[in-house]
Amino acid sequence: MKNRNVVLIIILVLVIILAIVGIILGVTFYRSNNSNNQAKKQPKTFNLTLQDMYCNIKDSNKIVKVKITIETNNKKTLGLIEEKQFLIRDDINKIIRNKAEEDLQGKEGQVKLQKEINESLIKLFNDDTITNVYFDDLIIQ
Numbered sequence: 001m002k003n004r005n006v007v008l009i010i011i012l013v014l015v016i017i018l019a020i021v022g023i024i025l026g027v028t029f030y031r032s033n034n035s036n037n038q039a040k041k042q043p044k045t046f047n048l049t050l051q052d053m054y055c056n057i058k059d060s061n062k063i064v065k066v067k068i069t070i071e072t073n074n075k076k077t078l079g080l081i082e083e084k085q086f087l088i089r090d091d092i093n094k095i096i097r098n099k100a101e102e103d104l105q106g107k108e109g110q111v112k113l114q115k116e117i118n119e120s121l122i123k124l125f126n127d128d129t130i131t132n133v134y135f136d137d138l139i140i141q
Helices: 002-041 073-084 085-097 106-125
Strands: 045-049 053-056 063-072 132-140
Touching: 002 053, 002 073, 045 106, 053 132, 063 085, 073 085, 073 106, 085 106
Parallel strands: none
Antiparallel strands: 045 063, 053 063, 063 132
């Protein structure tokens, strides 16, 4: 009877130890796999910040000071936009100069302008890896 109880206790202890080791390995594997998936989900982005630009506003005596950052998810596109900054600045100038002061006011005006510049750059470079345009500064004086 004593032998039987000792054997049962040893088997029970082994089962508990194996269960604990299994849980630890499962949690460790799940965490490492989950963090790898999160790293894969976020694509790498590249950006280029243009120098300050000053643009006239249509039918107004005011000017706009704007500093823009362009984001892309392709390193080759980044190299291309770095080389062609003069084209980008010219395109942005044309867009802003055709805007009335009311078109640039408020959050909606800024979002529309960002979207228009982004679409224009995609069209200019024929490259839809340009993902976003950000305003570091947008001042109307």
